[in-house]
Every structure is written in structure tokens, then in C-alpha cells.
Amino acid sequence: MPEEKKETGGIKEIKDAKKNGNQNPAQSPSPPQTPPQPEKSEEERKKDERMAALIKEIEQAFFAFRFYPVATKEDSRIQAENRIIDAYAKEDDTVKQMILYMIHENLSQAADMKTMHNFEHFKRKLPTADPSQIRINVYRAMFNYNFSLEGLIALVRLLGRLEGDDAAKLLTYHFTFFSSIEAESMHMLKNAVIDTLGESTSPYALKSLLEYATCTEREQTLQRIASALAKWDQKIDGLKLSKKEKDGLTDRLRQILTLEFGDSHYG
Structure with missing residues (x-):
């Protein structure tokens, strides 16, 4: 009698699958279909519409800030800052x-302060741009508020008026950058940040100033930091910190102020 052939591997699996009415295991299963998304409720739609309107309003406020003083006047800039x-x-x-x-x-x-934003600069940066668009970019660089030192200082002060450690951390981020470049413009921006950290109510701002005062070797920077720390002397008690932490910050603060100003600060 002829030897019976044994079905092996995939052939047997396919036959068994057909017999049982199952899908061919050699074939990849079709990906599951994404169920249709349920329609948003009226409340969700209103929330989305409100958020879109709010974002547009904030963007317009930043436009008003940037376009000062050429396209917007001072009262419009102040209103924009207050809205933000x-x-x-x-x-x-x-x-x-x-x-x-x-x-x-x-x-x-501020990172682009050393660049002269003329036609040739933007032509190199945007080689395929239309000449009219390049000229628009030049005009923006000439007249946008944040392309000048006074505008950047105003932005630093605006950031300082926002409450909380997040805003203070962003200030210290830019302080770090400004401190890394030896130029008069960067010294001015760095001083603006130090002054703003002194006006802050964020514990992170105080702790950062204390670290800067401890580590700096520049006498001018130390004097500026000490002046900013002097503003904190009466604010520590109002911080939402434990008494132990407040006492520790007060001790560090007074050590620095005594070294810089002597006993006259507490006389």
C-alpha cells in the first residue's frame, strides 16, 4: 500500500481553519476599524469656540505689543499687556x-541682536522668497518692538508681572542666555531680568537670586542682585512656605545683604 502522506505545517492549519469556518491563519487579520467619533455636546462645542476666540484675542494682544510704536500707540500696547x-x-x-x-x-x-536685518540678510535666509516679501521682512525687523532693546526689556518686565514659578523659571532661562554673551546689550537685558526677579513674588525667583549672588564674581552683577534682594526682605513672610524654609531663606538673604551693604541695611 502506498504510504499515506502526512499533512504538515501550514497546509493542515489552513484545512482545519476552512473546516471550522475560521479565517485563514496565513492571512493577516484586517485592522480594526476606528469607530466613528461621537458628536461633541453643545457644552463641548461652546468650550472649543471660547478657547479659539481666546487664543485669537491673545495673539492679537501680542500683535499690538510687537507693532508698537509704529502701528499701535502706547495705550493700545498697555491694554494688550493687561489683557495678557x-x-x-x-x-x-x-x-x-x-x-x-x-x-x-x-x-x-535677542539671539539675533548682532544681525543687521537688511535685504541681503533675508535674501540669504529665504533664497526662494519674492523680493516684495523680503522687503516686508526687512520692515518688520526695522519696526517690530521686540527687535529692539527697549522692546525686549518691556517683554522681560511683562513676564515678571505674571505670577508663579513658571514665569520666574522662564526669566531665569533667558537670564542664563543673556549671561553667556559678553556685550553691552546683553548686560542691559541681564540687569532687566535681575530687577524683575526682585519685583517677583515667586519663591523660585528669590532662590535663583540667592544662588546668583553666591556664585557671581562680577562686582557689578553682585551689586545689582543685592539691590534686587533688598526688595525681598519684606516679602519672605508672605510666601507660602514652611517656617523652617522661610527662616533659611531669610538667613541667606541677610548674610548677602550684610556683606554687600553692611549693617546700614538693617540699621
């Missing part, structure tokens, strides 16, 4: 982070 501060104080973390991001993007223009 109000939104930061009242809205959720998503809005807060967006505002910090926008300030960071505008303040980052």
Missing part, C-alpha cells in the same frame, strides 16, 4: 503655557 496678564491669571494651564511660549518666542529675538 489677565488671561494668564484667570485661565487654565493650557492658556498659561501658550502665553509663556509666545513671550519666549518674542524674547528669543
Whole structure:
């Protein structure tokens, strides 16, 4: 009798699958279909519409800030700053982070301070751009508020008016950058940050100033930091910290102020 052939491997599996009415195991299963998304409720739609309107309003506020003093006047800039501060104080973390991001993007223009923004510069940067668009970029660089020192200083002060450690941390980020470049413009921006940290109510701002005072070897920087720390002398008690932590910060603060100003500060 002829030897019976044994079905092996995939052939047997396929026959068994057909017999049982199952899908061919050699074939990849079709990917699951994504179920249709449920329609948003009226409340969710209203929330999305409100958020979109709020983002547009904040963007317009930053436009008003940047276009000062050529396209907007001082009262419009002040209103724009107040709108940004109000939104930061009242809205959720998503809005807060967006505002910090926008300030960071505008303040980052400081990295380009040594560049002369003329036609040739933008032509090299945007080789395929139309000449009219290049000229628009030149005009923006000439007249946008954040392309000048006074505008960048105003941004630093605006950032300092936002409450909380997040805003203070962004200030110290830019302080770190300003401190890394030896130029008069960067010294001015660095001093603006030090002064603003002195006006802050953030514990992180105070702790950062104390670290800078301890580590700096520049006498001018130390004097500036000490002046900023002097503003903190009456604010420590109001911080939401434990008594032990407040006492530790007070001791460090007074050691630095005594070294810099002598006993006259507490006389």
C-alpha cells in the first residue's frame, strides 16, 4: 500500500481553519476599524469656540505689543499687556503655557541682536522668497518692538508681572542666555531680568537670586542682585512656605545683604 502522506505545517492549519469556518491563519487579520467619533455636546462645542476666540484675542494682544510704536500707540500696547496678564491669571494651564511660549518666542529675538536685518540678510535666509516679501521682512525687523532693546526689556518686565514659578523659571532661562554673551546689550537685558526677579513674588525667583549672588564674581552683577534682594526682605513672610524654609531663606538673604551693604541695611 502506498504510504499515506502526512499533512504538515501550514497546509493542515489552513484545512482545519476552512473546516471550522475560521479565517485563514496565513492571512493577516484586517485592522480594526476606528469607530466613528461621537458628536461633541453643545457644552463641548461652546468650550472649543471660547478657547479659539481666546487664543485669537491673545495673539492679537501680542500683535499690538510687537507693532508698537509704529502701528499701535502706547495705550493700545498697555491694554494688550493687561489683557495678557489677565488671561494668564484667570485661565487654565493650557492658556498659561501658550502665553509663556509666545513671550519666549518674542524674547528669543535677542539671539539675533548682532544681525543687521537688511535685504541681503533675508535674501540669504529665504533664497526662494519674492523680493516684495523680503522687503516686508526687512520692515518688520526695522519696526517690530521686540527687535529692539527697549522692546525686549518691556517683554522681560511683562513676564515678571505674571505670577508663579513658571514665569520666574522662564526669566531665569533667558537670564542664563543673556549671561553667556559678553556685550553691552546683553548686560542691559541681564540687569532687566535681575530687577524683575526682585519685583517677583515667586519663591523660585528669590532662590535663583540667592544662588546668583553666591556664585557671581562680577562686582557689578553682585551689586545689582543685592539691590534686587533688598526688595525681598519684606516679602519672605508672605510666601507660602514652611517656617523652617522661610527662616533659611531669610538667613541667606541677610548674610548677602550684610556683606554687600553692611549693617546700614538693617540699621
